[in-house]
Amino acid sequence: MRTLVTASWVIAHDGRTHVELPDGGVLIDGDTVLDVGDRAALARTPVDRHVELGEAVLTPGLIDLDALTDIDHLILDSWAPPERADGYVWSEAYFDRPRAVFDAAQRRTVRTYALTQLALHGITSYMPIASEVHSDWAETHEDLVAMAEVSRSLGLRGFLGPSFRSGVNVIGADGEPTVKYDEEAGRRGLAEALRFLDHTEKLADPLVTGVLLPCRIETLTPELLRDIARAAERRGALVRLHALQGNAERAYVRRTHGMTPLQLLAETGLLSDRLIVPHGVVLDVHPDVLGTDTGDTAVLAEAGVSVVHCPLTNARYAHHLHTFGAYRERGVNLCLGTDSFPPDLIRGIDTGVQVAKLQAGDLGQGHLAGYFEALWTGGARALHRPDLGRIAPGAAADLTAFALDDFRMGVTEDPLRTLVLNGTARDAVLTMVAGRIVMRDGRIPGVDLGALRRAGQELFDLMRAAYPERDHRRRPVEELFPPVFPRG
Numbered sequence: 001m002r003t004l005v006t007a008s009w010v011i012a013h014d015g016r017t018h019v020e021l022p023d024g025g026v027l028i029d030g031d032t033v034l035d036v037g038d039r040a041a042l043a044r045t046p047v048d049r050h051v052e053l054g055e056a057v058l059t060p061g062l063i064d065l066d067a068l069t070d071i072d073h074l075i076l077d078s079w080a081p082p083e084r085a086d087g088y089v090w091s092e093a094y095f096d097r098p099r100a101v102f103d104a105a106q107r108r109t110v111r112t113y114a115l116t117q118l119a120l121h122g123i124t125s126y127m128p129i130a131s132e133v134h135s136d137w138a139e140t141h142e143d144l145v146a147m148a149e150v151s152r153s154l155g156l157r158g159f160l161g162p163s164f165r166s167g168v169n170v171i172g173a174d175g176e177p178t179v180k181y182d183e184e185a186g187r188r189g190l191a192e193a194l195r196f197l198d199h200t201e202k203l204a205d206p207l208v209t210g211v212l213l214p215c216r217i218e219t220l221t222p223e224l225l226r227d228i229a230r231a232a233e234r235r236g237a238l239v240r241l242h243a244l245q246g247n248a249e250r251a252y253v254r255r256t257h258g259m260t261p262l263q264l265l266a267e268t269g270l271l272s273d274r275l276i277v278p279h280g281v282v283l284d285v286h287p288d289v290l291g292t293d294t295g296d297t298a299v300l301a302e303a304g305v306s307v308v309h310c311p312l313t314n315a316r317y318a319h320h321l322h323t324f325g326a327y328r329e330r331g332v333n334l335c336l337g338t339d340s341f342p343p344d345l346i347r348g349i350d351t352g353v354q355v356a357k358l359q360a361g362d363l364g365q366g367h368l369a370g371y372f373e374a375l376w377t378g379g380a381r382a383l384h385r386p387d388l389g390r391i392a393p394g395a396a397a398d399l400t401a402f403a404l405d406d407f408r409m410g411v412t413e414d415p416l417r418t419l420v421l422n423g424t425a426r427d428a429v430l431t432m433v434a435g436r437i438v439m440r441d442g443r444i445p446g447v448d449l450g451a452l453r454r455a456g457q458e459l460f461d462l463m464r465a466a467y468p469e470r471d472h473r474r475r476p477v478e479e480l481f482p483p484v485f486p487r488g
Contacts, residue, residue, distance in 0.1 A: 003028040003435060004042055007053040007401060009415040011060065011372075012036045013390035018060075018372065020415065026058065028397040031206075031434035036391050051437070055405035056429060057415040060389050061124025061157075061398030062345050063379030065240070065308045066278045066337025069114040069128035069147065071460045074340035076467075076481055078316045086177070087480050089133065090170045091472035095180045101134040101466045106459060108146045113456040115147075115154055116447055119439045121343045122400035122428035125157040125379065125388060127211065127240055127276070129339065132163065133470070134463050137185055138215065139163045141192040145199060148208050153446070155438040157207045157398065159238065159383060161196055164189020165215035166224050171472040179218055179252065186224045190214075190231065197235055207434065209383075210237065217243035217261050218252050222268055229269035238383070240276040240308075241265075245319075250282050250289070262296055273304030276382050278337055279314060279321075280307030286322045293330075301331035306382035309374065310339040311352030323359050324352060325367050335378040336371070344425040345375060346402075353420065372416060401430035 010024030025042040027035040035042060043050075077088045090098070102110060110130075118126055128147065132138050139162035151158040166186025167179040193212055200210035212232055214220055220228075220241075232239045243249070243261050253261045262283065265271050282289055283296035300307065309321055321327065327334055336345055353366040380389030387396045402419050404412050406427065412418045419427070431439035438444065467480055 001030065001049065001435070002034070002045070002047040003049045003051060003397075004045070004047045005051045005053065005058060005399060005401075005430075005432070006039045006043070007056045007058040008404065009057040010036060011057065011391060011416070013060075013392040013395075015392065018369075018376070018390070024058070026391055026397075026399065028435050031397050033391060033393055033395045033397050035393055051430070053401050053403075053430060055412075056401045056403050057419060058391075058399060058401045058430070060376045060391050061400050061431070061433065062122045062375060062425075063125045063335065063383070063389055064118065064123045064338050064343060064345060065127045065276060065306075065335050065379055065382060066129050066310055066339040067118055067123065067126035067343055068130070068338060068340055069111055069126075070130040071110055071113065071456060071463055072341035073131050073133065073463070074313065074316060076464065084480065086171050086175070087471035087473060087475055088467065089177070090168055090470050092170050092172045092180060093472070094470045095168060095170050098136045100136040101463055102459065104142065104146070107143055108150065109455050110459055111147045112150050113452055113459070115150055115156060116444060116449070116452060117341070118343050119154055119156060119431050119444055120428065120442065121345070121425040122402065122431050123156070123343055123345070124398040124400060124431060124433045124438075125159070125383070127159040127213070130163060132165070132168070132215065134466060137168075137182075138165055138189055141195050141199070144196050148200070148203070152205060152207060154444065155207070155433050155436045157433050159209045159211045160200070161193050161211045161213040162189070163213050163215050164193055165219040166221045167219040169216075169219065175472065177248065181221065183221055183224070186221060187227075190224065190227055194231060194235070197237060212237050212239045214239070214241050216245075216249070217241060217264065218249050222257060222264065225264070225268035225270060232274055233269075233272075238274050238276060239270065240278070241270065242279070243277050244282050245279040247282060247288060262299060266299070271299070271303040271305060273306075273384075275303070276306045276308060276335075278308035278339065279310055279319065280327075280332075281314065281319050281321055285326065297327060297330040297332055304333070306333040306335055306378070308337040308382075309334050309352065310337045310348065311355060312344070312348040313339040315351050315355065316340070320355055320359070324356050324370065325360070325365060328367070328370055333378055333381050334374040335382045336375045342425070346420060346423060346425040346427075349375065350420045368417065368420065397432060397435040399430065399432040400428060402427045403429045
């Protein structure tokens with residue numbers, strides 16, 4: 001089937017860079033872009049379907065490489081001072097008797113809720129992340145089989161695998177944070193992940209790619225990290241590993257293994273162009289570490305490692321990349337992620353741009369073009385998928401469009417500047433994956449958003465109510481999560 005999609009603005013790719021085309025169109029044949037250019041010229045081609053978006057900007061599909069596929073927890077844990085935040089992780093006593101807050105059916109509903117949110121916010125390709133706090137250990141093969149089914153039914157492009165770990169962050173009996181291990185659970189987790197790779201190969205669905213998604217570097221033993229590296233090389237699989245993201249992680253790894261997290265990645269054989277690292281913040285250049293460049297970013301760049309920058313979540317947890325522009329100058333491939341709710345990459349770019357201006361003390365150093373390049377071509381490079389992240393002949397027909405005609409959007413100067421400064425990803429009016437319309441004007445075929453919202457609230461309330469049983473001080477919900485003002 002041939003489809004023509006037209007809009008007042010199209011962000012095309014000319015083989016060198018993204019370009020803004022006024023009154024443009026994209027001609028699609030099946031799941032592939034056939035041509036992109038002037039609306040009037042393309043309209044002379046006979047098509048089976050014409051999608052007219054009006055006053056909107058049509059962009060490459062959004063790539064989210066740290067996409068929340070869970071019920072929102074940042075709304076709970078991004079406000080607390082240290083004396084309360086220690087109640088949000090497992091206690092050492094709970095480690096010995098953990099339980100899953102959700103059963104398998106509820107976990108599937110959680111995934112449906114989260115993936116629907118991605119589609120509504122214009123995300124076409126994603127790599128999932130879910131909290132292990134409310135699980136009895138980590139994700140299972142069966143969890144990801146269910147997620148793949150949901151993802152395929154919605155029509156999203158997923159890079160999927162169960163998260164696994166050999167340890168968990170806990171508050172010890174002395175009230176201090178540490179990591180408790182179950183190395184056999186870690187080995188089982190890797191086996192489950194490899195089993196899921198086999199599952200995706202049998203599916204042979206171009207919208208489902210199996211990847212390895214181990215948890216956080218401090219919750220994985222060096223032995224398991226080496227096994228992951230060997231498995232990834234043998235299977236040609238991508239690996240995403242949360243690392244270089246906090247001073248507590250750096251201190252723990254140095255104390256336990258006698259090296260920095262970056263050195264541990266190198267020593268275990270994980271540094272390669274198959275490695276994707278959220279958040280990549282805590283390196284030598286960061287003021288909280290050394291504040292000088294001793295070569296950390298060069299190590300990442302030379303190995304071809306991709307760093308998933310999550311500017312909105314970083315800001316909410318009082319972190320910052322030092323700096324977006326410097327990483328790019330040193331050759332590090334940057335891509336973007338949301339990492340939390342809402343999965344709004346437009347708000348994320350806005351936050352990142354404003355932080356970059358503040359860091360430089362220069363309004364001209366916001367790197368807006370760089371942020372969009374990270375979102376589109378940086379994400380495609382991390383995924384080893386040059387057919388993604390661009391609108392050009394031969395590229396995958398993954399498209400996102402944002403309306404510019406809402407009075408609240410204000411005037412249109414440049415479509416991308418207007419979108420970032422005045423809009424959000426809630427202005428998405430089209431999500432298309434491989435030529436299929438996944439979302440149009442806030443509607444997703446077959447999804448009852450009202451019912452799903454109610455189910456999501458019920459599951460969130462269930463998750464929130466379970467925190468006291470994990471808290472080492474067993475504080476009630478009202479003390480762990482006090483309201484902004486006292487309630488009457």
